[in-house]
Amino acid sequence: MSTGKKELTHNGKKIVIEGDKPSAITIDDESIPVRFDDATGRYIATTHSPYTSFDNLADLAKHVADHVIGQRSN
């Protein structure tokens, strides 16, 4: 089981994931609160996308990057 720091770039956004069950990840330095849901074994972005869950943090991060942060209109 990896507990290290993982960095990836997705559609131009830098994603940083530290540990297997962190309380937050970052996307372009924005903190994204996350929760490992013991009941389902999946991850939820508790503030940015609380109505769906993901098998792993990388997929969660890509969803938030593309469909939440990437779709903001100001």
Added chain:
Amino acid sequence: MIVRKNVIRLTAAEKAKYVNGVKALKANGNYNQLVKTHDDAMMHTTPNGSNAAHQGPAFLPWHREFILRLEKGIQQALGDPQFALPYWDWAADSALPNPATAPVWATDFMGGNGNPVTTGPFRNGQWTLFPSGNLVRQFGLNVGTLPTKADVAAALATTPYDAAPWNTGSNPSFRNRVEGWINGPQMHNRVHVWIGGSMLPMTSPNDPVFYLNHCNEDRLWAAWQCLNPNSYLPVTGGPSGHNLNDLMWPWNTATDKRRPANELDYPSLGYVYDIAAIRSAQFPNAYLRMDGTGVTGFVGPGAGTVNCQFGAGSWEKFLFVPQSDGSVAIGSLQFPGVFLRMDGTGVTGFTGPGGGQINCQFGAGAWEKFKLVPQGDGTVAIESVQFPNVFLRMDASNVTQFSGPGSGIVNCQFGAGAWEKFRLLPN
């Protein structure tokens, strides 16, 4: 009693009321306060993973209270106590070739898709999110389809209401199935995710369609409650704020207290849904039946047949039509223009076998107007406006199986006892 209607049956004026109502609340700050309340509720977590409003048993009662507060706010802002929040039957739209063209997204109502939304009353420049930004919708980008009628049927067939561990892992659980965590995202969750954009984060009430979605989930819960009365779980042993008599955050102050127990009897909260079967509380699975064959014009003594049926088909489904005096007319869904008629002449005291006459009328006049009187236990009694204290009575003693012409006796009673109590089964 107000009647919550399907968005597809709203008149242009009724659509404008919802639009103007939420804009009035936006202007006076109450709309943003509701967004913040929802946002804060998601941060109010419990040890089992639930928060105050989601991922636990209180999901349905919390949102019943939440949308009621919007509804009452609009009533106050518009000075219209008969305003009723509409519901969006997304399962019906899932069957459309292109759900993005459904009536709910019309330019005189919710407007359409886009980043930002550029059509309708909430388009870019006409609606600002809390705390900032413009409305965004990305239909079908995250999941390709809305929940289906089969999904709804499966949910309504699920018991119990909820189950340990009282969170996203509860199964079988009506609540968890409607919320949408079982093989999710499904049902409620899937609607959020299908719309996408501003409906994805915890500030999702920023999109006024949020309330139409939750009104539909409330309708589904009302239907489930008709079939499973008095069955909220847990009574104790669940996460704080989710047990039957726990105070629900943020309505846990000295002046504002709400518990799941306060939310179960929705007719007592002042509303019903527009299409429902009328089920006897006394006789299991017995429903009011209307045969309006040949009732095509007004006749003084009424016509047709009203009796009982075992189970509810199309002849047992009724349209509740709100009247200007707060009463309702009860129309047949099968026979358009045909309404329940009550002649309570001479019914001035209790008699065992009841009295008077119930049949059909074409059109709705004084004898076809009724008050739905909450009985405090989730049931309603159906009282004549023309004949005060005269109620619809159903004797379904021998109604134990389906019969084509129906059976049993439907007439009038003076006062409301057990045989005059009904549960409404929203369609």
